[in-house]
Amino acid sequence: MSKIRLGVLGGGGDSLIGVLHRVASNMYDRYEITGGVFNPNYEENIKFAKHIGVNTDRVYVDFDTFIEEEIKKPEGERIEVVSILTPNFLHFPMAKKLLENGFNVICEKPMTTSYAEAKELETLQKKHNAIFAVTYTYTGYPMVRHMKHMIAEGEIGAVQKVDIQYYQGWINPVIHDPEVRKTVWRLDPKKAGISSCIGDIGTHAFQMVEYLTGQEVKSVLADLNNLYEDNTLDIDGTILVRFSDTFKGVLRASQIATGEENNLTVAIYGTKGAYKWEQENPNFLYHLKDDEPRRVIKPGNAYVSDVAADGTKLPGGHPEGIFDAMGNIYKGVAKALRGETAFKGEFPTMHEGVRGMLFIEKVVESHKNGNIWQSMENE
Numbered sequence: 001m002s003k004i005r006l007g008v009l010g011g012g013g014d015s016l017i018g019v020l021h022r023v024a025s026n027m028y029d030r031y032e033i034t035g036g037v038f039n040p041n042y043e044e045n046i047k048f049a050k051h052i053g054v055n056t057d058r059v060y061v062d063f064d065t066f067i068e069e070e071i072k073k074p075e076g077e078r079i080e081v082v083s084i085l086t087p088n089f090l091h092f093p094m095a096k097k098l099l100e101n102g103f104n105v106i107c108e109k110p111m112t113t114s115y116a117e118a119k120e121l122e123t124l125q126k127k128h129n130a131i132f133a134v135t136y137t138y139t140g141y142p143m144v145r146h147m148k149h150m151i152a153e154g155e156i157g158a159v160q161k162v163d164i165q166y167y168q169g170w171i172n173p174v175i176h177d178p179e180v181r182k183t184v185w186r187l188d189p190k191k192a193g194i195s196s197c198i199g200d201i202g203t204h205a206f207q208m209v210e211y212l213t214g215q216e217v218k219s220v221l222a223d224l225n226n227l228y229e230d231n232t233l234d235i236d237g238t239i240l241v242r243f244s245d246t247f248k249g250v251l252r253a254s255q256i257a258t259g260e261e262n263n264l265t266v267a268i269y270g271t272k273g274a275y276k277w278e279q280e281n282p283n284f285l286y287h288l289k290d291d292e293p294r295r296v297i298k299p300g301n302a303y304v305s306d307v308a309a310d311g312t313k314l315p316g317g318h319p320e321g322i323f324d325a326m327g328n329i330y331k332g333v334a335k336a337l338r339g340e341t342a343f344k345g346e347f348p349t350m351h352e353g354v355r356g357m358l359f360i361e362k363v364v365e366s367h368k369n370g371n372i373w374q375s376m377e378n379e
């Protein structure tokens with residue numbers, strides 16, 4: 001079967017996330033990086049393309065030229081799907097033009113910088129019947145997929161409480177220096193949107209709880225922290241979430257949790273049991289019960305669900321990690337692009353992208369309005 005022709009926007013040698021997408025797209029031998037714009041500086045762009053072995057004829061000076069040249073090509077040669085790996089503010093204009101010109105899209109999160117933009121993309125995606133993935137990477141982990149499957153099967157009964165934290169400390173050396181903090185795009189509202197921490201990592205936590213429980217958050221109450229008056233975006237926040245009058249939880253996100261690296265920790269409590277999982281130890285899923293010792297569930301074993309087995313390449317005991325999780329998302333998109341049968345929820349879609357933007361807006365509104373409950377319904 002021919003490989004899927006993949007275009008890449010951003011994700012150059014100077015980026016954080018580019019390598020994750022490149023390795024992930026290559027993992028199941030389904031894609032070939034055919035062209036793109038890796039960097040706004042053309043020399044850097046070409047240098048990087050040569051470094052990773054991409055044909056420089058299809059590495060363009062900018063995004064508009066990318067579209068102009070690619071749509072001239074016959075359908076059998078044209079790039080089929082494009083990954084958008086740039087800072088947040090470029091996601092919307094790029095995704096919009098890609099959809100309008102018939103491309104499928106894999107977009108980094110947060111999908112846009114506002115809910116209105118997200119809704120506009122949703123309308124366009126439906127109109128053009130495009131495949132659109134939003135790379136909430138962590139739902140690609142086999143143990144996360146297993147947990148979702150088991151919760152849906154009723155293994156832990158009715159879910160009654162969620163507690164999810166996403167703690168990092170990386171912004172400490174940046175935020176306490178007034179000059180350094182001006183240089184970081186994640187703290188610039190023009191580039192990041194209306195939130196730093198909640199937009200960057202809180203949205204991962206939000207998508208994770210809705211993905212795992214299969215239920216939607218109905219309202220939020222947020223208390224955010226910007227730490228300094230001249231820092232306009234949040235870098236820490238605690239959010240109460242309500243799914244219903246009897247199912248509630250808390251979502252905590254921080255970039256000033258000193259010493260923390262990428263501590264995404266999930267706990268889902270049901271009437272009959274609970275699951276706990278940590279992103280930094282992703283091959284261990286804990287199943288808790290009131291009246292039995294806790295069990296450890298691990299990938300690559302015959303007892304895991306089909307969706308978890310499908311996302312694991314090696315027998316048990318061979319640790320797989322973040323590259324494999326993103327690889328599973330790319331695999332799901334490849335199945336969709338080639339019309340193959342996929343598991344439900346094999347990659348996060350436009351719907352999750354839109355929900356994420358609604359969440360960010362409602363959280364910021366809740367905080368600004370004096371830490372009050374904000375409904376996420378009827379939008």
Ligand SMILES: NC(=O)c1ccc[n+]([C@@H]2O[C@H](COP(=O)([O-])OP(=O)(O)OC[C@H]3O[C@@H](n4cnc5c(N)ncnc54)[C@H](O)[C@@H]3O)[C@@H](O)[C@H]2O)c1
Pocket residue numbers: 009010011012013014015016017018037038039040063085086087088090108109110135136137200
């Ligand atoms: N899914 C995840 O877990 C995860 C993790 C990190 C970042 N992200 C998201 O990925 C995106 C990029 O984040 P990052 O940390 O890699 O950013 P970064 O600043 O490290 O890299 C951005 C890249 O985009 C390129 N770029 C900038 N403007 C461009 C333009 N006009 N045309 C082409 N390329 C351009 C830069 O040269 C660079 O290569 C953000 O939206 C971020 O939220 C997601």
